[in-house]
Amino acid sequence: MTRETNLVFEDFRADDRIIHVCVNVDCAMRGSEAVRDRLRAVLDETGSDIEVNDYICFAACEQGPNLLIEHQRAFYSEVRPQDAEAIVEHAEGGGAVEAIDRSDSFIARKIFNMLDAGFKPGDLSLSAE
Template sequence: MTHQDPPLFYTAHLFVCTNRRPDDHRRGSCAARGSERLRDYMKARAKELGIPNIRVNAAGCLDRCEFGPALVIYPEGVWYRPTSVEDVEEILQVHVIGGGRVARLMLTEKDVPPPKG
């Protein structure tokens, strides 16, 4: 018997880390770097653009704090570091609408947090 996954509920599911740590925390936090404002803009802008079947969610810690604000888009699992509304606009236009990638904003396998301890 073969297993088949159900169809995707959202064509694009975007998770924006909005975790906040104390200002003096060694890893920093995405919220301290403006992620809440960027998430709010992304959510409003996606609606304004009429992008179908998209969900922009606030997320807790995505564990890439040093590189934040952190954003991951599924189903592709592509990670970004948007720091401005212009970056968010480019991600929506190029990745979500156009199916491309914004290479200059991508977090890759090279962007790993330092060991915990």
């Protein structure tokens, strides 16, 4: 008897390491594109394989710029470009950046529930090819 492959489950378990940065209007007006660009620069400098994805909206617009470290189940708000190094450290397995960590918030818990259900934020990417 052969085991059937569950592609959805296997896709959910993929080892993608991605930081999703909201670049929708509210977050962009608060500087999220500069945050995204600084994250990409730091990751380039370190030779990391972590990707930075343009995301459309986490529904936490009033507290942006917001970002999600998908593989760490971490959600950050009011992020500034100067936070990029510390966020990359967390994305690489270090500790959370406590001053801007909103991973215990209601919206973060909803996002994590969606991730646990198999939702892939990259499916709603602005930078998807």
